[in-house]
Amino acid sequence: MGDSIESKGLIKVSVAKLGVGMFVESIDNTKGEVSIANAGQIRSKEAIAKLLKSGITHVWVNADRSSSDCGLNKPNLKPAPVVKRVCTDRVNTQKKAKELMVEAKDLIQKVLSETFEGKAVEVEPFEALADNMIESVLLDADALKCVSALRSKDAYLLEHSINVAFLLVTFGRYLKFDTDMLRKLAVGGILHDIGKIKVDSAILNKPGKLTAEEFEHVKLHQTFAVEIMNNTAGLSQVSKDISLMHHEKLDGNGYPRGLKGDEIPIHGRMSCIVDIFDALTATRCYKEAMSPAAAFKILLSLTPFHLDQALVYEFIRCVGVYPVGSLVELSDGRVGIVWEAKNRDALHPKVKCFYSNRHKLYTEVTMVDLLKSDLNIEKGISPSSLEIDPTPFY
Numbered sequence: 380m381g382d383s384i385e386s387k388g389l390i391k392v393s394v395a396k397l398g399v400g401m402f403v404e405s406i407d408n409t410k411g412e413v414s415i416a417n418a419g420q421i422r423s424k425e426a427i428a429k430l431l432k433s434g435i436t437h438v439w440v441n442a443d444r445s446s447s448d449c450g451l452n453k454p455n456l457k458p459a460p461v462v463k464r465v466c467t468d469r470v471n472t473q474k475k476a477k478e479l480m481v482e483a484k485d486l487i488q489k490v491l492s493e494t495f496e497g498k499a500v501e502v503e504p505f506e507a508l509a510d511n512m513i514e515s516v517l518l519d520a521d522a523l524k525c526v527s528a529l530r531s532k533d534a535y536l537l538e539h540s541i542n543v544a545f546l547l548v549t550f551g552r553y554l555k556f557d558t559d560m561l562r563k564l565a566v567g568g569i570l571h572d573i574g575k576i577k578v579d580s581a582i583l584n585k586p587g588k589l590t591a592e593e594f595e596h597v598k599l600h601q602t603f604a605v606e607i608m609n610n611t612a613g614l615s616q617v618s619k620d621i622s623l624m625h626h627e628k629l630d631g632n633g634y635p636r637g638l639k640g641d642e643i644p645i646h647g648r649m650s651c652i653v654d655i656f657d658a659l660t661a662t663r664c665y666k667e668a669m670s671p672a673a674a675f676k677i678l679l680s681l682t683p684f685h686l687d688q689a690l691v692y693e694f695i696r697c698v699g700v701y702p703v704g705s706l707v708e709l710s711d712g713r714v715g716i717v718w719e720a721k722n723r724d725a726l727h728p729k730v731k732c733f734y735s736n737r738h739k740l741y742t743e744v745t746m747v748d749l750l751k752s753d754l755n756i757e758k759g760i761s762p763s764s765l766e767i768d769p770t771p772f773y
Contacts, residue, residue: 528704567621
């Protein structure tokens with residue numbers, strides 16, 4: 380690395396000396412200008428070869444975001460704080476929220492494995508997890524919303540289960556349900572897709588459109604869920620309903636039972652809304668994540684025959700037009716994460732800005748309080764529309 384140049388926490392590196400695992404922050408072109416369209420971690424030697432073939436000679440590497448085994452000699456630079464002017468309370472609740480998400484993933488993974496082996500589900504650990512989730516929502520819902528917004532293509536089933544549970548708790552609290560009901564909603568949300576553990580993974584993760592036969596096979600996850608629910612001692616009827624009703628439709632054309640109208644209780648109707656919303660806003664092996672605003676339009680298009688129209692409007696009011704954790708573009712072209720919405724109207728949250736869509740450059744990480752700023756939210760955006768990865772800024 381003899382020709383490396385340290386500048387502002389970045390290291391200028393010859394492309395010929397790049398290694399797998401290094402995080403390329405920006406690219407030097409022949410005119411001395413910098414482009415970050417290719418920002419990201421080097422995943423393979425083929426990616427390095429592609430850069431060389433493009434005539435690129437040097438790139439700027441972020442040492443802090445590079446993997447520890449990439450062969451990079453990291454400089455002794457004092458790292459700039461990732462976030463400025465963030466209150467200590469939020470830092471603490473954000474940390475607790477991340478720990479809760481890890482705990483939830485570990486528990487669900489364990490239970491999925493045991494269920495696949497034919498073991499009965501034990502309800503008590505999920506009730507304890509549900510209580511922690513409710514406590515986190517009551518303590519600082521914004522922190523958990525930001526953490527739950529981080530998604531991975533490879534962990535969809537785990538993250539979807541957690542997020543459906545969290546959204547049901549948030550929605551239930553908005554509708555003024557008591558704590559016992561919130562606990563039942565959370566447990567139902569966590570277990571709502573447990574039947575998929577017995578579905579052919581090749582079909583479940585197929586990147587293209589499913590055939591009619593494949594779709595019928597996927598629908599069997601509800602049949603498998605009935606068996607699992609029946610063998611689960613101590614599971615409330617509300618939790619069972621959420622697991623077995625989230626694919627029902629008000630007009631009776633859903634599955635597995637083809638329930639119609641009032642045959643679907645309010646918590647069952649809530650699960651239909653939440654399940655679709657979270658699926659739409661998640662990155663999948665066959666699609667990119669959709670912005671919440673676009674997802675809301677689809678939810679409304681599914682009323683009143685599939686979804687309960689009044690409940691969909693209540694859900695939109697509950698989550699907010701620009702939900703915490705979603706990405707927005709401000710009127711000055713900056714992109715940020717909706718960071719705080721407590722005690723605020725939907726159009727004036729606090730936004731954590733880190734990038735300029737107008738100039739295609741990272742900016743200083745700054746909290747913008749739209750209640751105190753002349754700026755406004757121009758639009759909500761999906762992560763796939765950005766040329767960079769927003770994940771490190773959550």
